[in-house]
Amino acid sequence: MTRDPGLQPERTRLAWRRTLLTLTAVLLLQLRPAFGGRAVDAALAGAAVAIWLTLLVVNWRRATGVGPRRPARWSVPLTALGAAGLALLGVAHLLGGVR
Template identity: 40%
Template sequence: MTGALFDPGLQPERTRLAWRRTTLTLLVGAVASTRLLAPLLGAWALAVGTAGVVACLALWSGANRRARAVDRALATGEHLPGAGPALLAVAIATASAAVLGVVVVAGGVTVLQP
């Protein structure tokens, strides 16, 4: 099967764009958390936001690396790479955001003040 032409559809491109949207959404959440968590966490809000930005950059890099590997695998007929580490990173980022959301709601802190 090496050298056989793969399905020329846009599935890999759509997947790449979906990961890009996911990463950008997490990045916006990380940056917004710095502003919104400042009344609750003080200076630690900057650490939370920075950790989120670093995680997003790592996810972006991993998604791009995986997209190139998928393109190469489709062109050469190799097995497609797994997405386990990237999915784990998204799950951890989402769970972290949920925990911080619960802390904000349970703490009764009004983060947006007129």
């Protein structure tokens, strides 16, 4: 059975696009409390934006398919750490009594 090399890269690009879309949705949920007027909420939202921008820059080429065939080895662990960071910021919002 021969492998079709055209399908796997397309599935990978689509998976990275879904990942970036999910991270964007999480970011938007974390920005909402920042408009409540509390400085801690604004700081948490700022950290979430910084993490999201980093992940967007790191994974944009992979998601659009314009990058190198083999991306940097550190991009997947960095994405996992960034997603965990966004999750921890969400927990911090919840524990801080988001309004």
